[in-house]
Amino acid sequence: MSEEQMIIKNNLKMVQKLLDDCSTMTKAIEEKKERLVDAMICPKCSGDTKVIESRYRDIYHDGSYIKYRRRICLKCGFKYKTIETLLEEEK
Ligand SMILES: [Zn+2]
Numbered sequence: 001m002s003e004e005q006m007i008i009k010n011n012l013k014m015v016q017k018l019l020d021d022c023s024t025m026t027k028a029i030e031e032k033k034e035r036l037v038d039a040m041i042c043p044k045c046s047g048d049t050k051v052i053e054s055r056y057r058d059i060y061h062d063g064s065y066i067k068y069r070r071r072i073c074l075k076c077g078f079k080y081k082t083i084e085t086l087l088e089e090e091k
Pocket residue numbers: 042043044045046047073074075076077078
């Protein structure tokens with residue numbers, strides 16, 4: 001193999017590695033986005049979760065409240081809280 005062919009071969013290897021890295025990063029970003037959007041999925045292991053407690057807490061002086069839900073991951077046992085809130089009124 002000539003020196004030129006060696007250089008081309010090495011460059012191709014580098015390009016392939018960059019493509020692999022990009023694909024890994026894209027996948028990680030997609031997974032993170034999914035976790036941000038779907039709080040019903042365990043933020044640690046992406047396992048299914050269930051509600052173990054729902055409660056209301058007054059937090060505003062006008063009497064409005066936020067509903068908390070405590071969740072537990074069925075896969076790894078991680079416990080966390082989510083809140084339910086009004087986004088917009090449907091017409
Ligand atoms: Zn989990």
